[in-house]
Amino acid sequence: xxxxxxxxxxxxxxxxxxxxxxxxxxxxxxxxxxxxxxxxxxxxxxxxxxxxxxxxxxxxxxxxxxxxxxxxxxxxxxxxxxxxxxxxxxxxxxxxxxxxxxxxxxxxxxxxxxxxxxxxxxxxxxxxxxxxxxxxxxxxxxxxxxxxxxxxxxxxxxxxxxxxxxxxxxxxxxxxxxxxxxxxxxxxxxxxxxxxxxxxxxxxxxxxxxxxxxxxxxxxxxxxxxxxxxxxxxxxxxxxxxxxxxxxxxxxxxxxxxxxxxxxxxxxxxxxxxxxxxxxxxxxxxxxxxxxxxxxxxxxxxxxxxxxxxxxxxxxxxxxxxxxxxxxxxxxxxxxxxxxxxxxxxxxxxxxxxxxxxxxxxxxxxxxxxxxxxxxxxxxxxxxxxxxxxxxxxxxxxxxxxxxxxxxxxxxxxxxxxxxxxxxxxxxxxxxxxxxxxxxxxxxxxxxxxxxxxxxxxxxxxxxxxxxxxxxxxxxxxxxxxxxxxxxxxxxxxxxxxxxxxxxxxxxxxxxxxxxxxxxxxxxxxxxxxxxxxxxxxxxxxxxxxxxxxxxxxxxxxxxxxxxxxxxxxxxxxxxxxxxxxxxxxxxxxxxxxxxxxxxxxxxxxxxxxxxxxxxxxxxxxxxxxxxxxxxxxxxxxxxxxxxxxxxxxxxxxxxxxxxxxxxxxxxxxxxxxxxxxxxxxxxxxxxxxxxxxxxxxxxxxxxxxxxxxxxxxxxxxxxxxxxxxxxxxxxxxxxxxxxxxxxxxxxxxxxxxxxxxxxxxxxxxxxxxxxxxxxxxxxxxxxx
Amino acid sequence: xxxxxxxxxxxxxxxxxxxxxxxxxxxxxxxxxxxxxxxxxxxxxxxxxxxxxxxxxxxxxxxxxxxxxxxxxxxxxxxxxxxxxxxxxxxxxxxxxxxxxxxxxxxxxxxxxxxxxxxxxxxxxxxxxxxxxxxxxxxxxxxxxxxxxxxxxxxxxxxxxxxxxxxxxxxxxxxxxxxxxxxxxx
Numbered sequence: 001x002x003x004x005x006x007x008x009x010x011x012x013x014x015x016x017x018x019x020x021x022x023x024x025x026x027x028x029x030x031x032x033x034x035x036x037x038x039x040x041x042x043x044x045x046x047x048x049x050x051x052x053x054x055x056x057x058x059x060x061x062x063x064x065x066x067x068x069x070x071x072x073x074x075x076x077x078x079x080x081x082x083x084x085x086x087x088x089x090x091x092x093x094x095x096x097x098x099x100x101x102x103x104x105x106x107x108x109x110x111x112x113x114x115x116x117x118x119x120x121x122x123x124x125x126x127x128x129x130x131x132x133x134x135x136x137x138x139x140x141x142x143x144x145x146x147x148x149x150x151x152x153x154x155x156x157x158x159x160x161x162x163x164x165x166x167x168x169x170x171x172x173x174x175x176x177x178x179x180x181x182x183x184x185x186x187x188x189x190x191x192x193x194x195x196x197x198x199x200x201x202x203x204x205x206x207x208x209x210x211x212x213x214x215x216x217x218x219x220x221x222x223x224x225x226x227x228x229x230x231x232x233x234x235x236x237x238x239x240x241x242x243x244x245x246x247x248x249x250x251x252x253x254x255x256x257x258x259x260x261x262x263x264x265x266x267x268x269x270x271x272x273x274x275x276x277x278x279x280x281x282x283x284x285x286x287x288x289x290x291x292x293x294x295x296x297x298x299x300x301x302x303x304x305x306x307x308x309x310x311x312x313x314x315x316x317x318x319x320x321x322x323x324x325x326x327x328x329x330x331x332x333x334x335x336x337x338x339x340x341x342x343x344x345x346x347x348x349x350x351x352x353x354x355x356x357x358x359x360x361x362x363x364x365x366x367x368x369x370x371x372x373x374x375x376x377x378x379x380x381x382x383x384x385x386x387x388x389x390x391x392x393x394x395x396x397x398x399x400x401x402x403x404x405x406x407x408x409x410x411x412x413x414x415x416x417x418x419x420x421x422x423x424x425x426x427x428x429x430x431x432x433x434x435x436x437x438x439x440x441x442x443x444x445x446x447x448x449x450x451x452x453x454x455x456x457x458x459x460x461x462x463x464x465x466x467x468x469x470x471x472x473x474x475x476x477x478x479x480x481x482x483x484x485x486x487x488x489x490x491x492x493x494x495x496x497x498x499x500x501x502x503x504x505x506x507x508x509x510x511x512x513x514x515x516x517x518x519x520x521x522x523x524x525x526x527x528x529x530x531x532x533x534x535x536x537x538x539x540x541x542x543x544x545x546x547x548x549x550x551x552x553x554x555x556x557x558x559x560x561x562x563x564x565x566x567x568x569x570x571x572x573x574x575x576x577x578x579x580x581x582x583x584x585x586x587x588x589x590x591x592x593x594x595x596x597x598x599x600x601x602x603x604x605x606x607x608x609x610x611x612x613x614x615x616x617x618x619x620x621x622x623x624x625x626x627x628x629x630x631x632x633x634x635x636x637x638x639x640x641x642x643x644x645x646x647x648x649x650x651x652x653x654x655x656x657x658x659x660x661x662x663x664x665x666x667x668x669x670x671x672x673x674x675x676x677x678x679x680x681x682x683x684x685x686x687x688x689x690x691x692x693x694x695x696x697x698x699x700x701x702x703x704x705x706x707x708x709x710x711x712x713x714x715x716x717x718x719x720x721x722x723x724x725x726x727x728x729x730x731x732x733x734x735x736x737x738x739x740x741x742x743x744x745x746x747x748x749x750x751x752x753x754x755x756x757x758x759x760x761x762x763x764x765x766x767x768x769x770x771x772x773x774x775x776x777x778x779x780x781x782x783x784x785x
Numbered sequence: 786x787x788x789x790x791x792x793x794x795x796x797x798x799x800x801x802x803x804x805x806x807x808x809x810x811x812x813x814x815x816x817x818x819x820x821x822x823x824x825x826x827x828x829x830x831x832x833x834x835x836x837x838x839x840x841x842x843x844x845x846x847x848x849x850x851x852x853x854x855x856x857x858x859x860x861x862x863x864x865x866x867x868x869x870x871x872x873x874x875x876x877x878x879x880x881x882x883x884x885x886x887x888x889x890x891x892x893x894x895x896x897x898x899x900x901x902x903x904x905x906x907x908x909x910x911x912x913x914x915x916x917x918x919x920x921x922x923x924x925x926x927x928x929x930x931x932x933x934x935x936x937x938x939x940x941x942x943x944x945x946x947x948x949x950x951x952x953x954x955x956x957x958x959x960x961x962x963x964x965x966x967x968x969x970x971x
Contacts, residue, residue: 061836070964134836135836
């Protein structure tokens, strides 16, 4: 290669072209020869296959009819092809049927494998095996072996031709190239000569001739251009040298000015630094004296969480000194739960949430006690370093307060939800705000959310939509009966109390109510009973009237005829007196016993019974009349009424030596007759049942008691036994010793009369000491007072 | 006693078994050595059918079988077994035995057994010009009006062909067969 470097360009060009041409020719001839060989081989295979097939089909019938001679004759025709070494025809069972061998060939037949249709080269020989077919059926196969002598001869000739073409081409190429290279090497040699001249003589005025229009021509042009540029540069350089000194003076002045400016800036910076120091001092004071704990810790990297600064409060809050905490990581003063969330918190801050405000966390003191801290934290960038600035506040006490409040709220909530009263709150916009469990149950709603926000008139006072008594009419509602409309539209009577209260700064109405459906029903039922009772009472009275009236007629007959009978008996007796002497002693005695004794006794008995019955009927009649009689209330002076009664009883009073005192009795509005009968009966009774062993005392008193006046008629008589107390007001009942005449009607009258006037009557008694009857008269006049 | 008898019985059994084995082995070997005469003839009949052209009307349809019939006593035994599963000119090959020439309807190749020698003229007469290739191994069969007659030459089976008879029946026997024929009667 070194030899190549030093040879002239002329030789190099020649060498390059010859090598290139030679290589191209070599490649081309190789390709041609290779292709020739391939084609020739294919031709050989095709030829031999056709030969084998032709022999095979000619031999087919001979093979079919087992005619070996015929087949051998056909095989014999192969002697015309000198390249075929041998040919064999096999039967279907692959036994040899007939074969041919080239003269001079001995040796074993090559037995093919199982293939019946194949051709291949092996040991410089070509083999073909083809099937023998008859009517589409394979009846055997033919195997042909051929040498390749002809092929090799042909190939040798091809090589010779290729070599001759190669050599001739190289000679021609050499001749053509030696002439053509002058067009390139001529101008280059001329240029080389010129450059040598310029470098040795330093003469930049020479120019070279441009001989052609190609790259070499432009090279010469470029060279000329370069030479003329160098000439003009030389002139400019001279001019510059003269200007230089002037320029240096100007620059020096500029530099002095810049220096002064720099000193000024330095002074300004110093002033700023001082201001900064003062500012830092202020902030440090603020930092140290702050009421909250302040931490600055690393935000990123392995040291994330390491405390780099803290104030006194921070140390005190956690029970450490400032120096102790300086070496720690914030995780060490947090509970595990809070420490676990720390990376998340830092990430939030780093990812753009500049300030995390009022996060509640749990921190740990040095003595391991835990407290609640409210933490606000943010990003603090100093230089390129990122820190977290955190403010902590101990909120344990606030937490306790909160939990207490929560507890109170929960208690209140429990009371509200468990109390049997429905409680709802309604805003001033008449919209429902809340409802407790009982309210929801009453209103048939499943959840509070179904009712909150609805108009209150949908549930309460449905007819008063624009005249809400509290909001619109500004009146109070306390224990008022109203109507509740349930979700399914039913109307329930309720008793409601409304209190305006303030919840969370909003004025609302707190409404508490109970369902009074049961009470209402009971009231209704009571009214029904009362009217029924009145009806039946009237029925009884009219019945009693009719009965007593109708019973009286036969009684009058019995009474009349009894008198008649008595009169008749007197007649009979006068007759009997006359007859008596004529009768025997025995008859006289018998008659006397019957007539003078038995009959009068029976008559007396009938008479007294009838008399009693008459009394009873009269009493019933009176009672029923009492029930029917229309009362005419009028103002009465009871003292006067009582005294007039006493005067009618004067005889009895005197007889029994009784002291009757009548106190100051108030005026009443009542039926006069009824009051006379009440007072008369009670006084009569008191006189009747006085104890004969002591002096009788009877006192009548009265007093106001609310809307009624209570009268007392007290005696010191024999009294009523406890077991008889319940019977005293019953009709036809008489208690105690039956030594006083009467039908047992008196107190029944009294009771009826008192009740008809809207009063009550009762009695208190102690046997042997006395009895007090009490009754009331309504005194509506008291109401206006 | 029992113990002395038992070996004797066993020995007899062994001899019998060996005997049977030998008997069953030899026929197999005979077949292997070379095909029997009628196996060759059966193959020839099959090949004749392959190399003969029948006029188009001789078959019932495109898929109708080509039938080889044997008239009279059948000397072929099982020789046709391999042929039954093959095809001739794209038609299934069929083999039938018939007792009377009247039953030869549908036959394309008719082998007339030697047993029919006394009636051969009557048989050929009744076939007349029907498209049936007649073959037999009777002597002088081709000369006496049959189409192909088997003959033995140097212990090999050859055949004679009467092309006049076959032409008369409308059959075209391949020239390749004629080339192999020992004798051609025209």
